[in-house]
Amino acid sequence: MNIDRTGEDPMAAHNADGNAVEEASGAQPPAHAAMSGTPDLGPEPGRTDGLGADQGAPMQPPLQATLRDSIGGVRGLFDSGFPSLVFVAAWLLGGRNLGLALGWAIGAGAAVAVVRIVRKQPLQQVVSGFFGVALSAYIAHRTHRASNFFLPGIIINAVYLLALLISLAVRRPLIAFLGGLFSENFNWRQDAAHRAAAVRATWVWIGIFAAKLMVQVPLLNADQTTALGIAKFVMGYPLFIAGGWLTWRVIRRATLL
Secondary structure, X not given: OXXXXXXXXXXXXXXXXXXXXXXXXXXXXXXXXXXXXXXXXXXXXXXXXXXXXXXXXXXOOOHHHHHHHHOOHHHHHHHHHHHHHHHHHXXXXXXXOHHHHHHHHHHHHHHHHHHHHHOOOOOHHHHHHHHHHHHHHHHHHHHOOHHHHHHHHHHHHHHHHHHHHHHHHOXXXXXHHOOOOOOOOOOOOOOHHHHHHHHHHHHHHHHHHHHHHHHHHHHHHOXXXXXXXXXXXXXXXXXXHHHHHHHHHHHHHHHOO
16 A cells, blocks of 8 residues: 655545646636625627627617608608698699699698697607798798799708808808717717818708709799799709718718728
């Protein structure tokens, strides 16, 4: 029988070796070790399980969605422009009867509002649109000039254009202040690339409103009601969608730098 000259128990040495193997293999430390005050380094970078600092980035809504929500989506665009389309159609088909066309336009705005109420949908675009229709109808009726139905819209475009130009003159690009267009990390006040993106996006909308005025003001002065209606439609939805897409591209490029 062999006896260990060091006086150690062979079984105890075997257990010690086994514990060392378990620790080397990544076994969990005892419970008291977790309470020893070792600082928690947190989750590794890029985790999106709600525990790390990167939690906010994946949760940000895409810029396409915020742009869509800001105008009420496709339905919001349709609701806001539907009464004008009805006015032009009634004007052409009704023998250029101003009273008939105005009645149809107001009726269309009221119908859209009722449908929205029944569906319990937001009324922001419809209320503003119907108020615009009522004001346009009043002006056209008072002046006995059908083309003046589009006068409030032209004035609004001029106001937007002026506001955008002033915002650039004072170095506060208006697009940067529109809620919901940018992610939380868009810091245009301190980041030069973000500030340049806000300026470029503002110029996009300056070009859009300037183009509308350059086309529609001469038509208004010439009392071209039908041409105004067509111009309003062609330069309405398509230009708005194109402007939103260009704005999204400019902002996205800046935020990805």
